[in-house]
Amino acid sequence: MRALIQDRYGPAEAVRVGDVPEPVPADGEVLIRVRAASLNGSDRENLVGSPFYARLGGLRRPRNPVPGSDVAGVVAAAGSAVTEYAVGDEVFGELAGYRGGLAEYVATPPRLLARKPPGLSFLDAAAIPQAGCIAFKSTRGIAPGDRVLVNGAGGAGGALVIGLAVHLGAEVTAVDRADKADYLRRVGASDTIAFEDEDWAARRGRYDRVVDLVGHRSPFRVHRALRPGGVYLMVGGHARVLLATFAAGWSIRREGKRVKVLAVPQSRADLEAVTALVVAEKAAPAVDRVYPLEEAREAFARLAAGDNRGKIVIEMP
Ligand SMILES: NC(=O)c1ccc[n+]([C@@H]2O[C@H](COP(=O)([O-])OP(=O)(O)OC[C@H]3O[C@@H](n4cnc5c(N)ncnc54)[C@H](OP(=O)(O)O)[C@@H]3O)[C@@H](O)[C@H]2O)c1
The missing domain is CATH 3.90.180.10 (Medium-chain alcohol dehydrogenases, catalytic domain)
Structure with missing residues (x-):
């Protein structure tokens, strides 16, 4: 074959x-x-x-x-x-x-x-499949009005993360290369950041949730971008940072903020759930x-x- x-x-x-x-x-x-x-x-x-x-x-x-x-x-x-x-x-x-x-x-x-x-x-x-399960898990619990930042949003998985977050009522900021900004707005982002020009983590106290598909910042840094009660989810990125976030995340609990690695096991149930939303045209x-x-x-x-x-x-x- x-x-x-x-x-x-x-x-x-x-x-x-x-x-x-x-x-x-x-x-x-x-x-x-x-x-x-x-x-x-x-x-x-x-x-x-x-x-x-x-x-x-x-x-x-x-x-x-x-x-x-x-x-x-x-x-x-x-x-x-x-x-x-x-x-x-x-x-x-x-x-x-x-x-x-x-x-x-x-x-x-x-x-x-x-x-x-x-x-x-x-x-x-x-x-x-993979992008959908990442999107389904990383957007679970988003509430209407939440401010969500998706880092690395222009690749394979970002569109579904943005789409589901918008479907849940969030206002989404998408971060990727400057030349992907138009695409990111087309798939639902209301704000974009070009990572070559601006460090999103320097925007202090802004986000209820950060979904990071390409994490490379210290866990002690990313939490500053969160609002009180906000959560940073590292889905992918540098192995060293993944280990640091896994090891140190539990200790970052100031103002109810949480910083953690999001494990996305392969799951038929999650695949079926996200596909139902795609079929219903809630995200694509x-x-x-x-x-x-x-x-x-x-x-x-x-x-x-x-x-x-x-x-x-x-x-x-
Ligand atoms: N946690 C889990 O259980 C689990 C399960 C499955 C997969 N994953 C991981 O999740 C990630 C999935 O992401 P994906 O498939 O959407 O990846 P992707 O297709 O590689 O997309 C990543 C995007 O981020 C951009 N980017 C590169 N450097 C950046 C930076 N410094 N700041 C912001 N954006 C940047 C990339 O642009 P360029 O292409 O121009 O570099 C690309 O558009 C992968 O790392 C995968 O291994 C995790």
Whole structure:
């Protein structure tokens, strides 16, 4: 079958389209005929092999050479122990192990998969899983009138975070490159900050919630941007800062402020909940560009350069 193949960690040149054996599903797995897959910031991390957790799937090279975690497709075969899905079912979700999706077929345990709503295209469904679960968890508890800042909002996950926050009644400030400001306003931000020009953390006492997709500031610094009772959630970013935020966050409790790392486990329930909101047009994953599988290296080059505004989707042959 055709697949994107990654033999080493490195720039976009580390991936190429080629042929690999079709996977055979185990008893507890389904085989999905992939119709579309999408890229996340985590695929960029898995491409270059950094931060350290991106090498959990192989220290020197990825053990599973096929990248791609978010897929939508049709069940082509089901192992003997699978009871919840049958051949022909349309499904989507994030793959356990975060790899294998950029191929014509992938075998995976069905526990993370959800049924694709009939009105949702495969391309749109593939754009939801990881970004949707991040958005769903990081916006939980936002109240009408809250001031929310989303740092790193112009990449794969930001549009859904902004969209859900606005849906919950928040006023959203989005931070990213200056040339992504128009895009960020289009997906719902009422204010933007260009990170090259301004340090959002210097805006003292402003936000009820900060969702940080690219955290690189000390936990002792970010809390100053919070209003009393506000919360800073570090979703992604530098490994060193992740560890510091995890270790020190509990000690930052002044004025009811909280600073913490937000773990977003892969979750079918969260995927179904956020997808219901997408179907009801309360929020949308912004699709940046759609590439055919044969041009997946170009898609990775765009992702690696950070030129995408929202989700890059790969359509399978
Ligand atoms: N907590 C969990 O359990 C969990 C689960 C899944 C994923 N994650 C993580 O969550 C993150 C997901 O984010 P994503 O997929 O939306 O990432 P993404 O597509 O890489 O987007 C990040 C955005 O931030 C921008 N950016 C870079 N440096 C910045 C800076 N200094 N200030 C502000 N913005 C900056 C990037 O621009 P450029 O591209 O121009 O650099 C890009 O537009 C990833 O790090 C992933 O590993 C966490």
